[in-house]
Amino acid sequence: MRLLMWAWCKKNTAILGLLPFLFLPRLFNTKDSFNIYTQRVDNQRSGVNLVETQLNQSNVKTRFGKLWTLYSDAKIMAQPLYVSHLVSNKCPQGCNTVLFASMNNTVYAYIADQAPATSNDTLIWSKSLGPPRAGAHDIDEAALDDPSWGILSTPAIDLANNLMYVVAWNSDQMYRIYALDLRSGETVKGPVVIEGSVGESSFIQHAKNWKQLRKQRAGLLLDHGSVYVGFGGDNEGGIAGWLFVYDAATLQLRTLWSPEPGGKSGGIWMSGTGPVADEGVSVFLQTGNGDYDPKKNQYGDSLVKLKFDENKLDVVDAFTPCNQSYLNHQDLDMGSAAPLLLPGNLLLSGGKYGNLYLMDRDHLGAYVSGGWHKEECTNSQSVLQTVTVNRGHIHGSPIYWSGPQDKQWVYVMAEAKNLTAFPFVGGRLKTGVDEVKMSTWKPPRQAPAICHKPARNWMPGGILALSSDANRAGTGIVWALVPTNGDSNTFRGVKGMLLALNAEDVSQELWRSQGPDGESDIPDSFGLLARFAPPTVAHGKVFVANAGDHEELKRYCGTRPTQFPKNYGVVVYGLKN
Numbered sequence: 044m045r046l047l048m049w050a051w052c053k054k055n056t057a058i059l060g061l062l063p064f065l066f067l068p069r070l071f072n073t074k075d076s077f078n079i080y081t082q083r084v085d086n087q088r089s090g091v092n093l094v095e096t097q098l099n100q101s102n103v104k105t106r107f108g109k110l111w112t113l114y115s116d117a118k119i120m121a122q123p124l125y126v127s128h129l130v131s132n133k134c135p136q137g138c139n140t141v142l143f144a145s146m147n148n149t150v151y152a153y154i155a156d157q158a159p160a161t162s163n164d165t166l167i168w169s170k171s172l173g174p175p176r177a178g179a180h181d182i183d184e185a186a187l188d189d190p191s192w193g194i195l196s197t198p199a200i201d202l203a204n205n206l207m208y209v210v211a212w213n214s215d216q217m218y219r220i221y222a223l224d225l226r227s228g229e230t231v232k233g234p235v236v237i238e239g240s241v242g243e244s245s246f247i248q249h250a251k252n253w254k255q256l257r258k259q260r261a262g263l264l265l266d267h268g269s270v271y272v273g274f275g276g277d278n279e280g281g282i283a284g285w286l287f288v289y290d291a292a293t294l295q296l297r298t299l300w301s302p303e304p305g306g307k308s309g310g311i312w313m314s315g316t317g318p319v320a321d322e323g324v325s326v327f328l329q330t331g332n333g334d335y336d337p338k339k340n341q342y343g344d345s346l347v348k349l350k351f352d353e354n355k356l357d358v359v360d361a362f363t364p365c366n367q368s369y370l371n372h373q374d375l376d377m378g379s380a381a382p383l384l385l386p387g388n389l390l391l392s393g394g395k396y397g398n399l400y401l402m403d404r405d406h407l408g409a410y411v412s413g414g415w416h417k418e419e420c421t422n423s424q425s426v427l428q429t430v431t432v433n434r435g436h437i438h439g440s441p442i443y444w445s446g447p448q449d450k451q452w453v454y455v456m457a458e459a460k461n462l463t464a465f466p467f468v469g470g471r472l473k474t475g476v477d478e479v480k481m482s483t484w485k486p487p488r489q490a491p492a493i494c495h496k497p498a499r500n501w502m503p504g505g506i507l508a509l510s511s512d513a514n515r516a517g518t519g520i521v522w523a524l525v526p527t528n529g530d531s532n533t534f535r536g537v538k539g540m541l542l543a544l545n546a547e548d549v550s551q552e553l554w555r556s557q558g559p560d561g562e563s564d565i566p567d568s569f570g571l572l573a574r575f576a577p578p579t580v581a582h583g584k585v586f587v588a589n590a591g592d593h594e595e596l597k598r599y600c601g602t603r604p605t606q607f608p609k610n611y612g613v614v615v616y617g618l619k620n
Contacts (some may be wrong), residue, residue: 274311
């Protein structure tokens with residue numbers, strides 16, 4: 044399904060396409076009925092809400108804050124989704140609904156606009172999808188996500204058929220895909236065990252004591268009647284990257300593709316971002332460390348353009364940085380980020396190396412060898428522009444916005460770096476010191492060394508969203524979720540902070556959920572950072588998933604935690620009277 048964002052002006056005249064790539068035949072979003080059906084708003088993963096009329100720069104600065112928290116039974120790694128006017132037994136006349144899933148394999152639907160008096164009085168429904176896989180050293184050596192691994196990825200909603208597609212990881216090591224009734228949570232289709240083979244490599248085994256190591260972190264993609272399910276994780280002994288495509292109507296497997304047939308690794312994870320669909324039939328994704336040999340259809344450390352046709356996926360174009368060998372050796376893969384679709388049929392790609400690569404979507408940069416393990420090299424001329432943001436990793440995806448006076452911006456926040464706004468002019472990023480805008484906040488110091496290993500760089504940087512009332516001045520806000528007291532890929536107990544920045548000039552901070560130093564808790568604090576889940580902005584509210592309320596900041600070196608946060612949930616922010 045294509046998800047179409049429309050903005051209505053005061054005379055109810057439809058204005059189509061403030062973001063030129065959002066003109067697809069998708070379900071309507073209006074100021075009165077805005078829906079977030081999938082991770083990062085739409086199938087293009089834009090991360091942008093262009094019909095937000097309640098929040099603006101002025102009122103966020105003066106009367107925005109924490110309203111309440113919606114209960115969860117465990118930490119939340121998936122982005123909350125949002126449906127306007129959902130009819131259910133709880134809301135027969137329809138009510139705005141926020142939906143999210145926990146690492147304990149529980150899916151929740153809550154009334155979005157009503158403060159709860161108890162933990163469940165605004166609960167519309169909840170659904171358990173079975174016991175989750177237990178955390179263990181084989182999938183999480185730093186014990187970051189103990190004690191349970193259940194639903195990692197953001198589900199996808201089919202509003203026309205009142206369905207939500209979800210993938211759960213169970214204690215028997217199997218992944219299962221479900222289609223749940225959006226109104227009640229009841230299972231409509233499935234569960235179907237996810238299984239298949241690529242060459243001699245099988246996704247599951249039935250041997251005693253076998254453990255599944257692949258992680259289903261990338262958000263689900265529902266597109267043209269198919270559900271795309273991507274897997275990643277490190278696997279030096281075989282394939283880590285798998286992409287299953289299911290028929291949305293039947294949950295029958297239509298095809299299975301891997302970027303590493305006969306090779307190693309090549310995970311599909313993109314810091315939780317799902318595969319990206321364009322206005323045609325193409326799907327873009329980026330892969331992690333792995334073997335690169337296009338003659339063998341192996342695409343480690345690459346941006347890949349896929350086309351689904353006659354029940355198979357074909358690689359129709361790709362870009363692999365010229366220093367792929369170096370990136371693979373240094374764990375600086377492309378798989379940490381997803382591509383951003385830009386006007387003019389352009390695409391922006393990044394990754395752990397900290398570069399942004401600008402290309403034409405129909406003429407990607409292919410591969411020009413830069414030599415074995417060499418860092419410095421030159422890509423093909425099909426790479427139209429290369430911009431170094433920082434030598435910290437880029438996670439998730441950048442954000443694009445066309446603001447007042449036709450000024451266009453690209454926002455990105457790499458690890459250990461300020462949020463950076465590049466003007467986008469004439470199909471290129473402007474990079475001059477007097478042209479680029481930066482937030483005032485950035486991580487205040489180097490993260491400490493961990494377990495006799497080098498220090499890390501405040502992973503994940505900033506996970507971004509943007510809201511505005513079309514391109515009207517004074518309405519554009521960049522929302523960033525950042526770690527404030529440590530690196531969330533090596534430490535447990537890392538606090539998170541929600542920042543609100545003026546999208547027209549990100550050096551102007553409007554509001555923050557933490558104290559002036561970023562580490563001090565205040566009444567607006569939301570707790571621990573769920574490191575890849577973007578904020579969800581809809582109808583005057585911002586929904587932030589957390590990894591718990593509080594826990595000691597600690598690095599586990601070969602041991603496992605025995606005490607965990609007491610409370611988990613989605614924290615709801617909005618305007619206070």
